[in-house]
Each structure stands twice: as structure tokens, then as C-alpha cells.
Amino acid sequence: MYWNEKYECMPREQLEELQLERLKATVERAYHNVPHYRRLMQEKGIEPSDIQSLEDLRKLPFTTKNDLRENYPYGMFAVPLSEVVRIHSSSGTTGKPTVVGYTRNDLNVWAELMARSLTCGGATKNDVIHNAYGYGLFTGGLGVHYGAERIGASVIPISGGNTKRQVMIMKDYGSTILTCTPSYALYLAEVMEEMGVRPEDLKLKCGIFGAEPWSENMRKEIEKKLPLIALDIYGLSEIIGPGVAMECPEKNGLHIFEDHFIPEIIDPVTEEPLPYGQFGELVFTTITKEALPMIRYRTRDISALYKEPCSCGRTLVRMARVSGRTDDMLIIRGVNVFPSQIESVLLEIGETEPHYQLIVQREGSLDTLEVQVEVSERLFSDKVRRLEELENKIRAEIESTLGITVKVTLVEPKTIQRSEGKAKRVIDKRRI
Numbered sequence: 001m002y003w004n005e006k007y008e009c010m011p012r013e014q015l016e017e018l019q020l021e022r023l024k025a026t027v028e029r030a031y032h033n034v035p036h037y038r039r040l041m042q043e044k045g046i047e048p049s050d051i052q053s054l055e056d057l058r059k060l061p062f063t064t065k066n067d068l069r070e071n072y073p074y075g076m077f078a079v080p081l082s083e084v085v086r087i088h089s090s091s092g093t094t095g096k097p098t099v100v101g102y103t104r105n106d107l108n109v110w111a112e113l114m115a116r117s118l119t120c121g122g123a124t125k126n127d128v129i130h131n132a133y134g135y136g137l138f139t140g141g142l143g144v145h146y147g148a149e150r151i152g153a154s155v156i157p158i159s160g161g162n163t164k165r166q167v168m169i170m171k172d173y174g175s176t177i178l179t180c181t182p183s184y185a186l187y188l189a190e191v192m193e194e195m196g197v198r199p200e201d202l203k204l205k206c207g208i209f210g211a212e213p214w215s216e217n218m219r220k221e222i223e224k225k226l227p228l229i230a231l232d233i234y235g236l237s238e239i240i241g242p243g244v245a246m247e248c249p250e251k252n253g254l255h256i257f258e259d260h261f262i263p264e265i266i267d268p269v270t271e272e273p274l275p276y277g278q279f280g281e282l283v284f285t286t287i288t289k290e291a292l293p294m295i296r297y298r299t300r301d302i303s304a305l306y307k308e309p310c311s312c313g314r315t316l317v318r319m320a321r322v323s324g325r326t327d328d329m330l331i332i333r334g335v336n337v338f339p340s341q342i343e344s345v346l347l348e349i350g351e352t353e354p355h356y357q358l359i360v361q362r363e364g365s366l367d368t369l370e371v372q373v374e375v376s377e378r379l380f381s382d383k384v385r386r387l388e389e390l391e392n393k394i395r396a397e398i399e400s401t402l403g404i405t406v407k408v409t410l411v412e413p414k415t416i417q418r419s420e421g422k423a424k425r426v427i428d429k430r431r432i
Helices: 012-033 035-043 053-060 063-072 104-120 139-151 164-173 180-197 216-225 338-349 384-402
Strands: 088-089 099-102 128-131 155-158 177-180 205-210 229-234 240-245 254-256 259-268 281-284 296-305 330-332 335-336 356-363 366-374 407-411 425-428
Touching: 012 035, 012 053, 012 281, 035 259, 053 259, 088 335, 104 139, 104 240, 128 139, 128 164, 139 155, 139 240, 164 180, 177 180, 180 205, 180 216, 216 338, 240 356, 330 356, 330 366, 335 338, 338 356, 338 366, 338 384, 366 384, 384 407
Parallel strands: 128 155, 128 177, 177 205, 205 229, 356 425, 366 407
Antiparallel strands: 088 099, 229 240, 240 254, 259 281, 281 296, 330 335, 356 366
16 A cells, blocks of 8 residues: 555654755755756745745745746756666656756665555556557656566656557557557547457556646546546656656555655745645745755646545545646636636536637637537437537536637547647637
8 A cells, every 4th residue: 555654654743854855955965056946945044944934945946948948958956967877757748858867876765755656546466557658758658667577567758659569568568557648548549449449358457647737527427438537646857757756556646756756736826835735836846856956846746735534544635637738738718728627517417529720819809619529420420419419518517617718619530630649738819
């Protein structure tokens, strides 16, 4: 049930003492070895010795993705390159990629965190882990891989793509745990059906899905189509990769591994810390990383924190599953819209396929939102009136949820592009 019970179930007071000790060491290291942090702290009139309690964390400056880009490639590293044994980076789709480095000890910590995460999902050395996260510069594939090896499980490093082959291997090799993005899990289920592979032909028991926001209804959809319990994993390259937080089978929020990371929730506009239970932007401070310490890193992910102990026995703070991002949030006619809200409505209605796309355009001075959603072969060949009724039903439900008018277009099966990584849900055609 636990990979490292000492830390996962540590009494709160003891954990906070450990956090403070590690926070002080991290701030000291960042101040003396990273010119960017030293400059920001000097501008605020702060020295490492000013950090005497966990509350003092809020005195420290925030770090953003832009800071990493401005210090590209290695300016944020706190150790010489000779001590960096692995380099990963983001895709760089919105500018230069963000570069992250790991010392040998950082990789050991990461493997430990992924071992905890996989164990949280029920993995043991007797499992066969089908790892369909991308390998390479993306942190997902190798993160899961090293964690699986740490617990002694058999890992299949299949990465993304070649979906029919993936289904064949899952069936033939007796995979028991699936790791990939939730949207790819649904695609695997779809391809299985096309191939005539039934859920009972597989030995899967758990799926560990992350790298994109997904709703509770999407979980139900995955669990209906695949023979597994679907659990959420959270991480990001800048903090360490996957394994920052993990959901247990109680499905009551993701346990943040606080002996390595201090989480905060802030108001994204005022930047003021928010209390437990309130939704805002998730911020992390790493307290054990050597190569790339991150102080108050703004993730742009929307979540909330809960401190009540979980019935699984872990004492770690839990985070709500990410409901969207402050920077992929759409503002349509003054209303904040997250793709996950629309996904939830579509899956609640349950009469369409779980594949959709949001098209945003500007007509004159007004923004318009079109929701394209696939219907099944059976439904598509149905009467026009039946399709019109479904379109109207979906539109009414979405408008009721969001409070804005939308256009709903039902499209033929298989016409929305499938993703083998993060699903591209939004196409923004506005010229703002």
C-alpha cells in the first residue's frame, strides 16, 4: 500500500520540521548558485537567513516559465554542467523550450517518487507496466520507467504511437498497469473495439493517467471501456516530472509528496495565498532538488489543497484534480471557460463519443465558441431529426453550465484527430 511509509504517513509536525530544514537549505543553494534568484531576492531585500519559518516562504519571489526561457538554456541550474547527468525539456510550442536538469541524486529522488506513485496505484514487483507515455525530452516516459524498475515491476517501454500494436502487446504480454494520457487511454479502448479485443481479454487492473486535465466523467468513461481503476497522477517537468502528486484508490484528491515539494494556492491576479479548500493557481517550491531548485514556481494549473488526512492513512496534503489552466482558460464574452467543463457535460449526457474539439473565432467584435463532437456510427446513420434533437440537448446543457451561447456541431465518427500524447482540445482562430 505504501512504498515509503515513513514519509507518506509522517506526523504533520514532524513533516513541517523537515520541510523547514530542507527549505532553508534550498534557498541558501539558490541564492549562492543561481544569479537570477540572488538578484530577485536582493531586489526584495531578502537574504537566506530571513527564512525562519514555513510562513516566511511568502516573502520569496515567484518563478515563472518565462524566467526559465530568459535564462535559457542553463542559467537556472544551481550546479555545474559536469554534475548534470540528464537533461529534459518542454516542447517549446510557445517559444523557446524550458530546460530542466538532474543530478544523479535528483534522478534517485525522482525514481523514489514514481515508485511511491505506482505503489499508490497498487503496483508491485509482480506487475507488468505498459508505459505508453512518450520517451525522449518529455519527462513522462522515463519518469514512469525508472519508478517501475525501482519497485521491481516488469516495464514495457512502448512509448506512444502504433496503437494497434499497443493493443496486441497489452493482450499478449499480459499488461496489468497502463500508464498514458487519459485521452490516449480512450483511443486505445476505441482501437481495441475495432480490433475485436474485449476488455476481458486484457489483464489490466489499474491505469495511471496524467499530463492533461481530465474530468470525473472522463474517468467513468475510461473505467467503463477498459477493465481498470483509473487514477490521476500529477507532475511537471520544471518541478521534477510526473510523481509530484498521486491519487490513491480512495479517489479523494492527489497526495502531494510534501517531503520534497511545498505546495501553495494563490489568487492568480493578486498573487496572495489562498486558504485550504479554495480554488486558485497551484504554486510549488522544490526542497530537495539539486540541479534545478524551483522557488514558488507558478504552474498556471487551477486546483485546491485539502489537509484532512485521507482514509488510506497518508498524512500528506491532497490537491484537487486540475480543473484547467490559467493560460489555456478561454475567456468568451467575459466568461471563463475550461475545456474540462464542456467535457464533463458531454460525458454526462453520454450519447456521443468522448472526442470533441472547441473552435473559437471572432465575428466582428464578438467571440464565438463552436463545440464539435463525434457521434457513433449507429447514431450518425440515424434520422436527421434525431441528430438535431441531440445537438439541441447538448447546446442547452452547455449553455446552462457556462452561461454563454455556443454552437454545437455533431461530426462523423473518426473525424476529430486522435492524440497519442496530450489532446489538442482548443483551436483558437481569433486574431487578438
